[in-house]
Amino acid sequence: MADFVLKGHICYSESKNELITRENAYVVCVGGKSKGVFTELPQQYAVLPLKDYSDCLIVPGMIDLHIHAPQYAFRGMCMDLELMDWLNCYTFPEEAKYMALEYAERAYAIFVNALKASATTRAVVFATRHRPATELLMKLMEESGLASYVGKVNMDREAAEVLVEESAAVSASETVQWIEAVKEKYTNTKPILTPRFIPCCSDTLMEHLRQIQMAYGLPVQSHLSESPGEIDFVHFLRPDNAFYGEAYNDYDLFGKNEDNQTDVKTVMAHCVWSTDEEIDLMRKNGVFVAHCPASNMNLSSGIAPIRKYLDLGMNIGLGTDVAGGHSDSIFRAITDAIQVSKMYWRYVDQTMKPITFPEAFYMATLGGGAFFGAVGSFAEGYAFDAVVLDDTALVHPQELSVSERLERAVYLGLDTHGIRAKYVNGEKIIF
């Protein structure tokens, strides 16, 4: 892997409130990791090849903590229903098509090409319950140069017969075969356990997943407290649980469980309606929240109390949740997160201050990046994931600071036409 230096206007988060901008600065990549940002290039790096992106903005790659690859095909349609009906009427019939590898090949190629062209460098991805199609998606993701966790979905109840797995035992055995096939196959593409959500996973299946998690040590992704109808159904299915998240915690699939001395890296999408008890446990267990504001609007799910989660110091990042969310743009998710937080403040709770741009940018980079380790910043030691943005098309008559240019680049969606280069782990993957 080649070492190099990039020059440009460098923007990155050092903490949730600190957006650093350095004009005409240098960021150094050695062995796929950042050596830090410098206004004067240290002598020891002067020998490295330098790529001068002069007036461009250089930002860490965006992290999508929650996206459904098979739903990319119907993004921007079918927006007239709430979650449970939307799943049954549109999502499950579409996902059933991935039984046919020929369809999966066409659809996943489109998805991967789009993600590669976007500002996203890393993603946590739901596939479908089908093992061959999931393995194919992982192969395409690895070839793209993007970094990801990809999950074969588990679902053994409460879905159309064409999609639901035959039994908990079959679901578990397919999962083990899939993990065995992919666990050491790729550098940038790793498996993640993916119980779809409690309504689709029987207690027996959850027990199998607990065992599989213990055997392989995989992280976990799922959905939590997204929509009122879903939550009512979980209370009906599991009346003994005080709150929804307890159903995952009962099977040690909910972050760090001190009682059982287990520690499972976990990301839960949405958490719109989490109760105080649920929030307490997520915080204590270090569960990541994937905030997906576009999806929460499209499916009329609600507005997640993100100010509360940030102020509690919880792990939190952004997700697009395509196709609940209609766009795969994390820039768009940043603006959506800020906008919905303003509606929350105005309509729901005036003690909850709106999210600021630096906070939303943090969630999109360093906040979500933490799920992957030292990712999402240019501080020394972080994985070198970078996006170079050329904003010359956004002409302006007045002087603008670098942070103003960055905010505008995000709000005006420069990720659709302004990307000049993209790096993952120090490898240039586009342009």
Ligand code: GUN
């Ligand atoms: N809950 C269970 N499955 C899904 C899904 O595919 N999308 C969303 N938004 N929520 C879910």
Ligand code: FE
């Ligand atoms: Fe989702």
